[in-house]
Amino acid sequence: MRGPAWPITVLLVGYPVWWALGFGGLSVILLAAPMAMVLWRRRPIRVPRGFGLWLLLIAGYLVSGLMLAEMPPDTYGDFGPGRLIGYLMRLALYVAILIMVLYLGNLTESELPQLRLVRLLGVLFVTTVAGGLLGVFFPSFAFTSPVELLLPDWAAGNSFVQNLIHPTSAQTQKVLGFSLPRPEAPFEWANAWGSNVSVLLVWFVIGWWVHGTPRQKALVAATLALAAIPIVYSLNRGLWIGLGLALVYLVVRLGGRTRVALCGAAAVAALVFALSPLASLFAQRLDKPHSNDIRAFTVSATVAAAAHSPIIGYGNTRNAMGNHRTITTGRTQWCEGCGHPPLGSDGQLWLLIITQGFTGAALYVAFFVGAIRRHWGDRSPIGLAGVLVMGLVLLYMFVYDGLVTPLSLYLISFALLWRNHLGDVS
Template sequence: MTAVGESATDLRTGGPSRRADGIAPVTSIPVTSMPVSSLPARSGARSLLGPGWPLTLLLALYPLWWALGLGVLVFPLAAVPMAVQLWRRHAAGRPVRLPPGFWLWLAFCATVVAGLAVLDVDPEGTVVAGFGDRITAVAFRLVQYAALTILLVYAGNLSTAVLTQRRLVNLLGWLFAVTVAGGLLGTFAGSFEFTSPFELLLPDGVRGKSFVKSLVHPYAAQIMDLVGDPAPRPAAPWGYTNTWGNNFCLLAVWFAVAAFAYRTSLRTRILAVATLVVSVVPVVHSLNRGLWIGLGVTAVFVAVRQALAGRVRSLIALGVVGAGLIVALAATPLGDVVERRMDNGKSNGVRMFLTERALAGFTESPVLGFGSTRNTVGGRNSITVGESAACERCGNFTVGGNGQLWQLLFAHGLVGTVTYFGFFGYALWRFRRDRSAIGLAGTAAIAGSFVAALWYNSLVTPLAFTFLGYVLLWRNEQTRPGA
């Protein structure tokens, strides 16, 4: 990757004055040639508690939020001060910039709200329930979509004098390191879990519900039988194995930018390489084929973009890394784990069953969908099979729970699907000429999210990180001369 440029407001000590809300004025300043290393140093406390603190605290202290039992619940909490700062900016007569193509995202959100009108409809083959039975999960999604929308606008309006591009990249790179640490914890201490402080505050009848427990009860791994024996699959600190794998892909590119695209010490780069090498262990032990495919797609995407820009060394590097990985898998027990996973496709039948149900539901309500997911009657082999305390995964599968694409088609129809992917597709087109390290990483993350939509759901943290990648691309565009 090429070196990353910063805006003039990032690099000079005499830039525009900082406002109380930390949000930048609309005008842009041309890029200077001053090196990134000339950025003035800040104390840790000032960086955490200064202007822009809601976003900084949200990302930098996410392991703490997870341990406290807040996890993804921290996003709506952080959105409150973000919204207040945006409102103060508006009240002061300073325009709030909106992301390019934002009308597509607003159209998607409107579709989600319109889906409330059909919550009491029961598609064929799903469990009969009413509006009141489904509104809790739907309200959770609505709140999270609203919170992440505020995050997107707030982060895009933060002045680069308050939150530099490099600092935001570093925060995302830090979360990749957290993901690797959580993966190692899940691999070697899969039974690790504890009751969080927030969980203790909840009534027994509430915290005992499986959905609530998945939000407030920290655990290292999900124990699943995929290769013959129950084995831990890393999940910390993201709650689910699939979410862990999705976030690993989304954050890996930013870790690479933070470690190798800026001027960093040799010690930092050695530590980064060691982190990447060690990360192979939880990646393999996650038994997550979607993660494996996603990493391959991301690597190829970056290499091809570099090659099209005349940097053919990236293709050579990709070949060397690929060959080294093959040798490592062949020479270590990790190769046996991969082989067993490929030979055992226990989840294939369930995924195909849910995909068929999602497409069948789409044909029943192709325009706006059914407003939310539904649970199937029975399992894929018999309608008499259902979920129970003794077998929580025996039936009543969630239609739309096997990938963002299938959830959008079933829950929000053609309108929701087109507007959701249209927003991110527009970003790929809009920022296609950005060949900086941030441009490569941001477009790779968004492109990877399209592939991940076949088997991963995006709410909450994967969508948040995709939005922040969008923000980095958007801010990069604003700092170019003539923007």
């Protein structure tokens, strides 16, 4: 907590407190202020290669605000406070994350050692597992946060804002033909929990297993065994695919005894899992891909709407006319499943396409592809892990929204890669 690195410690270790207060993923906006002060004192500021793409992404988002009042065909909704709040919150997050990356890259190794930053992410992984277990065993746990009490009704009642400021342990959805809780604590959505737990797992293993003592390795093994419970109960196919591809990546890129040991450990873990009660739930979820039709509808509607403003998008999401079952524009007594899904709600790629057009989506993809290309040759544990996370970002953009918390973790991982390169250069 001493020295200029305290804001990142407060962000990662103190995240459960931020969540309980109602700030959660928005805490990075508050902590961007002291981070900016550190940067101001350290001018000139170092900037990573490829960061111009992120600046262009933010500039494009500013321009897309000109389209907030416009409505693409086959969508509806009024230009009101909710749309403006969502736009401003996303803009604030983009800027805060930019500041955070520059802040991390301009701290010296003595001020913030790489291993300490990795282990801070590992601490947040333990918090995430604890939140996941809370969602599995106490799915109705929720409370009104101080931020929620202080906000006016018109702001707190906005669905996007409500998810950010109202702490809940699980998100109940009808997935296997009946309602089931999917863990989300301490994050804003069940899908955000799935994305975050996989990214944090990577750094947890690097920090506390690869660089750990025998006792720490035993604790890692126990924590990963516990993590399997909420990971399976999350019913999150994107998360499962991501973990499977991460294993394939490591088998391909690691060599010698490490590869053999990894394959052996994976085989033992798979056998134990197959003999456990979790295997049945896993099989049921794979057998009932209930969300495929919903995703297909929203993705096609998103692309169709964005085609009317392909360069700068519409600044924020819009509501689609009808859904995958009906042309009805809202839920009714006789059609509880009609609803109107927000466009761009099924992945960061689709969100960027509707909010910033195809240009914004291309900039986002280019930023992370460039990071992989530049750091592919870094075969250190942090280098291998960072490139893996960049690959997961490109996978998850098809199924998970990056905002709010996932994008912060993606860019902290990017900062770790950058800092590793700076260490090599020095």
